Amino acid sequence: METKAFVIDERNAASYAGQIAGWIREQVERGGRAGVVLGISGGIDSAVVARLCQLARVDVHLVIMPYGDDMARAGHLAHVMELVEAFHFPYHAFDIRPAVDALKIDGACNALAHANIRPRVRMTYLYQVAQMENRFVIGTGNLAERTVGYFTKWGDGACDLNPLAMLVKQEVYVLARYLDVPAAIIDKRPSAGLWDGQADEDELGMTYDQIDAYILNGTSEDPAVDNAIERRAALAAHKFDKIPIFE
Numbered sequence: 001m002e003t004k005a006f007v008i009d010e011r012n013a014a015s016y017a018g019q020i021a022g023w024i025r026e027q028v029e030r031g032g033r034a035g036v037v038l039g040i041s042g043g044i045d046s047a048v049v050a051r052l053c054q055l056a057r058v059d060v061h062l063v064i065m066p067y068g069d070d071m072a073r074a075g076h077l078a079h080v081m082e083l084v085e086a087f088h089f090p091y092h093a094f095d096i097r098p099a100v101d102a103l104k105i106d107g108a109c110n111a112l113a114h115a116n117i118r119p120r121v122r123m124t125y126l127y128q129v130a131q132m133e134n135r136f137v138i139g140t141g142n143l144a145e146r147t148v149g150y151f152t153k154w155g156d157g158a159c160d161l162n163p164l165a166m167l168v169k170q171e172v173y174v175l176a177r178y179l180d181v182p183a184a185i186i187d188k189r190p191s192a193g194l195w196d197g198q199a200d201e202d203e204l205g206m207t208y209d210q211i212d213a214y215i216l217n218g219t220s221e222d223p224a225v226d227n228a229i230e231r232r233a234a235l236a237a238h239k240f241d242k243i244p245i246f247e
Contacts, residue, residue: 004143004215008171013178020163020175021056027161028058028136035059036138037129039122039156040083040091042076044176044185045140045164047083051179052163053138054087060138062091063129065122067100070196075188082182096121115198119155127158136160144169144211148229149236150204157239168215169208204232 008016028036036053040046040062053060064071064080071077084091099121104114126137139159141151143166151157164172169190176186190200190208201207206228210220214229 008174013174021052025056033136034134037061037126037135038138040080042079047181047185048176049140062089064093065096068097079185116152119152123155123158142167144208148232153239168212170212
């Protein structure tokens with residue numbers, strides 16, 4: 001597990017928001033890019049990244065990528081639009097359903113394999129926009145998700161820069177409050193939107209608070225959860241390793 005050198009709380013949120021925003025701006029300028037493209041989901045992580053980009057004075061192009069009407073039915077689309085309207089973000093929407101369904105192997109694709117096509121199609125679309133507009137794709141994965149490997153390889157785990165990679169979930173909430181992210185986004189249950197009714201903590205079998213505690217304190221205070229975190233980390237190690245090659 002990566003060593004965490006800082007902890008963000010209400011007392012230092014302004015300082016760290018400024019530091020992260022400065023880092024984003026530096027990455028974009030060093031890369032000679034016109035800005036960033038961000039897949040916006042209606043969740044807290046992508047909302048915080050969008051606001052950090054504004055704080056950085058970096059041009060950010062938001063892309064909403066529903067699978068049919070799933071975001072509208074779950075309320076995520078309304079949350080995206082609340083953020084967009086509150087902070088005047090430029091955006092466009094792209095329905096990924098035709099592309100996802102075209103890639104499904106009939107009769108052979110299980111539910112999780114089919115669900116994981118969605119983040120891979122989304123990332124393919126974001127990189128197309130990024131190349132067309134000379135932008136970086138900015139990521140939203142936090143340290144809690146990275147610790148247990150809770151992301152799709154070559155999907156939402158793929159990006160050019162990631163400002164949240166060393167932030168546990170509770171730090172994302174601290175920044176969300178500081179950055180005036182709408183309460184509806186802060187208060188709802190985290191969901192990757194992989195299928196109807198999907199919730200991160202239900203799928204993981206543990207809470208983000210428990211994962212955060214494990215990262216920050218070395219234990220969730222529940223041995224069974226600690227073991228589950230370590231098993232998930234071991235199974236997900238390949239997501240971080242270099243691709244093996246024959247030499």
